């Protein structure tokens with residue numbers, strides 16, 4: 001694994017951005033850390049220098065007063081040397097927390113800027129996003145931490161190197177030269193480590209996926225009933241093995257290289273020791289010189305090693321920062337006009353003109369020239385077989401994607417001319433794959449319109465319309481009951497009643513209540529709103545929806561053709577196009593696909609003929 005390279009200009013940009021982030025997140029902590037780093041760099045050199053002075057003072061008979069002063073200085077410098085790393089570690093952790101909050105917020109803002117779904121469904125982008133989430137804060141923190149550590153090492157290095165060069169320029173230069181291969185190797189290893197992060201991300205995401213299936217509630221029933229435990233566990237372990245194999249290869253490479261370099265350092269140090277002791281024996285050096293020499297060789301090697309490590313870590317931090325940078329700089333996935341047109345209230349209707357769509361060039365066409373008009377103030381029903389593209393059409397209406405060819409027009413204006421957020425403000429929707437949130441019942445309805453969050457009256461009215469008010473009011477804590485058994489809130493840890501699990505149909509009604517909160521919007525989209533409801537509830541719901549839809553623009557999708565028969569118009573989607581269009585009785589009379597499906601379903605309800613669908 002050779003690893004990615006970072007062009008100098010890009011590295012410089014990342015450095016500025018990462019340092020800027022750190023400064024904005026923790027200005028006081030960063031200043032304090034800089035001061036501490038300088039002190040921490042000076043302390044060991046001071047200890048060595050004072051030790052030499054004390055020793056030489058002792059052998060040369062300096063006054064007890066000045067020796068005592070040197071002793072106090074030595075004690076203070078040594079104490080500082082012990083305390084400063086702990087202080088720095090604390091300041092660094094504080095800074096890391098502040099940076100990670102800021103980075104998380106910026107990543108979150110960047111993801112929210114992706115107004116569509118295209119990029120979120122791209123596995124490569126997901127890998128980057130996960131890597132950015134996990135390591136985004138490490139870039140700035142490590143960069144700053146190592147830069148400050150570098151300052152500390154540089155001060156210590158200059159001090160010790162000055163001493164060494166003064167005593168023996170040859171040994172000084174030898175020690176310095178021995179560090180060069182370490183620097184080169186460290187940079188190579190760092191590149192490989194950074195490449196590994198992205199490489200591992202894919203393994204990690206899949207590992208997490210299998211682990212969650214194994215321990216999570218959503219898949220628990222199927223895992224147990226179908227006996228999937230061993231199968232999923234093996235898949236999870238295979239991912240883990242893959243991940244560990246990659247890590248192990250790099251660790252072994254690192255072990256070989258570090259051992260060789262360690263040996264080289266020891267040989268250089270050994271030569272230095274022999275030389276100094278011989279020189280002292282010959283009277284060319286004092287005992288103090290020997291002591292400072294013995295401190296300086298490991299001091300230089302240690303400081304050089306740290307410096308090299310810090311440079312490497314800075315390099316790695318910059319490479320890691322690349323993931324964060326890519327995500328926060330990601331272009332919008334859908335074009336948003338610089339000056340968007342305001343979205344007017346719908347007067348005439350929404351027109352799909354020759355709409356072609358596929359999820360990506362690698363995917364087949366889903367829609368192949370759909371022409372459809374959704375007149376304002378009336379209900380259009382959309383029916384079709386599984387996979388016909390009904391939900392896809394809904395996603396295009398919400399502008400989660402743009403058509404590849406053709407256009408969707410809102411009172412004649414192409415949806416692409418609007419700000420997607422402004423467009424969505426005018427839409428209400430109940431999705432087929434709605435989201436059950438692990439939040440309270442009230443919050444689960446309020447997500448439909450957060451403005452209603454503090455308005456229990458509106459929430460209850462919506463729940464009443466969806467036929468779920470009584471159920472929610474009867475929960476242990478009424479609307480404040482958590483609709484989950486996975487989380488608890490603070491004091492609820494031991495309360496068995498803290499969270500509840502709703503039935504599928506009850507959840508469906510909660511999702512409907514969200515939709516009812518937005519019932520006053522210009523277009524109401526109902527994608528299979530009654531799936532999961534019992535027959536009585538379904539009948540009741542469709543009666544309510546009929547009343548609600550009256551005079552409003554709505555798009556109703558349902559496989560239960562009895563529920564769509566009274567829509568103002570019905571469009572049948574087949575082979576990526578609108579194959580049939582008209583009122584229920586017109587379509588029945590035409591004797592096409594709709595008539596066939598309706599007859600099949602109707603037969604299913606008659607006792608004398610068994611259902612075939």
Ligand SMILES: Nc1ncnc2c1ncn2[C@@H]1O[C@H](COP(=O)(O)OP(=O)(O)OP(=O)(O)O)[C@@H](O)[C@H]1O
Nearest residue numbers: 121359363366384385386387388389390391392393
């Ligand atoms: N995010 C996606 N990426 C790639 N293909 C997708 C995606 N979503 C749906 N598809 C494909 O698009 C086609 C149409 O799916 P869609 O969900 O629109 O059908 P539908 O008519 O709503 O079906 P159903 O009645 O089963 O709900 C299917 O072949 C499906 O596999």
